[in-house]
Amino acid sequence: MPSASDPATTSAARRPAVTPARAARGVLLLLVVVAALSFPSLAPNPYVLSAGILVLNYALLSTSWNFVGGFTGYISLGHGALAGLGAYGTGLLVTKAGLPSFLALLVAALVVAALAVPIGYAALRVRGASFVIVSIALVLVLLLVFQSWASFTGGSRGLTVPRPFPDLLRPEHHRVFWFLFAGLLALALLVWWLIDRSRFGLGLKAIREDEDKAESLGIPTFAYKLVVFVVSAGFTAAAGGLYALWFGDLDPVFQFSILTGSYLVLMALLGGVRSLFGPLLGALVVGTALEYFKVEYGSTPLHLVATGLLLAVVVLFMPDGVLPAVAAGIDRFRPAQQSIREVTAAELREQRAGGAAAETELAGARPGGAPATKEGA
Amino acid sequence: MSERSEQGLRTEGLTKAFGGVVALDGASVAFRQGQVNALIGPNGSGKTTFFNCVTGMIRADSGRTVYHGRNITRAAPHAIAHAGIGRTFQLCRVFPRMSALDNVLAAVRPVGLLGRLRGARNRAEVDRARGWLTRLGIEHLVDVEARNMSWGQQKLLELAGVLMGDPETVLLDEPAGGVNPALLDRIGGLVRELNAEGRTFVIVEHNMDLVMSISDHIVVFDRGRPIAEGPPSVIRSDERVLGAYLGV
Numbered sequence: 344m345p346s347a348s349d350p351a352t353t354s355a356a357r358r359p360a361v362t363p364a365r366a367a368r369g370v371l372l373l374l375v376v377v378a379a380l381s382f383p384s385l386a387p388n389p390y391v392l393s394a395g396i397l398v399l400n401y402a403l404l405s406t407s408w409n410f411v412g413g414f415t416g417y418i419s420l421g422h423g424a425l426a427g428l429g430a431y432g433t434g435l436l437v438t439k440a441g442l443p444s445f446l447a448l449l450v451a452a453l454v455v456a457a458l459a460v461p462i463g464y465a466a467l468r469v470r471g472a473s474f475v476i477v478s479i480a481l482v483l484v485l486l487l488v489f490q491s492w493a494s495f496t497g498g499s500r501g502l503t504v505p506r507p508f509p510d511l512l513r514p515e516h517h518r519v520f521w522f523l524f525a526g527l528l529a530l531a532l533l534v535w536w537l538i539d540r541s542r543f544g545l546g547l548k549a550i551r552e553d554e555d556k557a558e559s560l561g562i563p564t565f566a567y568k569l570v571v572f573v574v575s576a577g578f579t580a581a582a583g584g585l586y587a588l589w590f591g592d593l594d595p596v597f598q599f600s601i602l603t604g605s606y607l608v609l610m611a612l613l614g615g616v617r618s619l620f621g622p623l624l625g626a627l628v629v630g631t632a633l634e635y636f637k638v639e640y641g642s643t644p645l646h647l648v649a650t651g652l653l654l655a656v657v658v659l660f661m662p663d664g665v666l667p668a669v670a671a672g673i674d675r676f677r678p679a680q681q682s683i684r685e686v687t688a689a690e691l692r693e694q695r696a697g698g699a700a701a702e703t704e705l706a707g708a709r710p711g712g713a714p715a716t717k718e719g720a
Numbered sequence: 721m722s723e724r725s726e727q728g729l730r731t732e733g734l735t736k737a738f739g740g741v742v743a744l745d746g747a748s749v750a751f752r753q754g755q756v757n758a759l760i761g762p763n764g765s766g767k768t769t770f771f772n773c774v775t776g777m778i779r780a781d782s783g784r785t786v787y788h789g790r791n792i793t794r795a796a797p798h799a800i801a802h803a804g805i806g807r808t809f810q811l812c813r814v815f816p817r818m819s820a821l822d823n824v825l826a827a828v829r830p831v832g833l834l835g836r837l838r839g840a841r842n843r844a845e846v847d848r849a850r851g852w853l854t855r856l857g858i859e860h861l862v863d864v865e866a867r868n869m870s871w872g873q874q875k876l877l878e879l880a881g882v883l884m885g886d887p888e889t890v891l892l893d894e895p896a897g898g899v900n901p902a903l904l905d906r907i908g909g910l911v912r913e914l915n916a917e918g919r920t921f922v923i924v925e926h927n928m929d930l931v932m933s934i935s936d937h938i939v940v941f942d943r944g945r946p947i948a949e950g951p952p953s954v955i956r957s958d959e960r961v962l963g964a965y966l967g968v
Contacts, residue, residue, distance in 0.1 A: 541839060541840060542840045546826065552817060552818060553814075555777060556809070558777075558801075559798075559801060559809075560798075560801060561827060562826070563796070563798045564798065
């Protein structure tokens, strides 16, 4: 519990370069990389590998969603549609325009990013629940378009996307795509991390906390939101395109589904939207659970029930997600960073002198009642 | 229309109605550049609406705001902040789940793509932010999240953030609201200090002791428009002011 008399005044500048927390994070990162590289060799059969790719795909989509959801606090349920656009864009560019597979993927991602400018321009004018509804509308509109425009998109019969590596056997095909998905995920994580520590990222987080206040401090909030929405859309569309090339068969009902968008939100919230690896962790848990329920209970809607329960538990008991909850849990068992005895009498006198004014002020003040953030909705 | 090359902040016929309630009724005010201006008046006289119109937070129905000869009536709030006008809010607004340091650093105004992608916690800016936190006496809270601070500390933090943006003109909406007498003295002293360094202040305040002791120029609002203005000594004995406040 921080208070004015706490000696916890160590600053970012005075902190030693390698703290235990930082070292632990480095080791953890190394483990994740090793696990990602060795999974294709460890997977007992192609089914497990393909299920792994599905989970990785969710992790990529959820991390892409988190550019908007995590930084600005705008909860989009429409990201499934952006992934669907990327998938269909890639598929159509390959089948209709005859572009090479991965060029098609790149072009589709750029086109969707460009489309995200007018979409974001319209959607980001409204906040909170209204934004959520607008993002749902995006999914529904695109579902209708892609189902009805059958002559171009294949409609409900689906669109078959030729494989980029026709010579590869199925297990090899999965192996290659595992690394492609992992590579794209690594890129998304790197960009998220770069934004997180940047001045741009701080501006975005200020928008999440209090948009009007951020604007009054001089942050061009609308431009910031739009830019990060476009980045998010680009990554989401690239993930969709990669899925199209891997899976090879697209159906509007699955590509433009509100469920997909909801899963992404659930994963990010479960893992923790403020953490770099939150969505990845959430995707590991939820994605694996979804696959399990589908295998065990097949066509019953039980996986939806389980998903709903999970969402309720997260929102009720871990509103910040698993990662922050775990971190807080560990903190509770750790001894306080500095015990009273580590402060000498001289240092104490110095602190008193410095903070005297603040302490007198604190004495008569109420304990910090935090204003609710807009994410409470 | 040719703009006179005049200094400072002024408004011409600013009007704003919310439904049938006229909050601002053709308010024309010229604030004194380089001085501590106070804006007083009974509750509901339009002071906060006036601030919100001037800073672009809400759009006036008619009238205009001119700053250093430039029409800023329709400018976005962030553009008005960039023009050199900073403000605090009546119900103190800080970023609750960000540390004090990040709260202040958020006011940095980077330029260009590379400037925006630069690390937020770079040495020069962190030092400057710590400088403001130190000056406001909350340096020891640098890593504490704003939501864990007391009301008074949050008010000081908000002011530190605004000052980080280096505004030439600072609008304070009830700086004394809900703070104890010791802090009140400190805020008053700080305003005079910052004013001596060249910053203009416009302060909405109900605490008459504070207003009379720190202002050079007082504007009195009633029913959405100024009814009197002048130095404290004149305002104190103005009959219209007494009427507006006491309802005579």
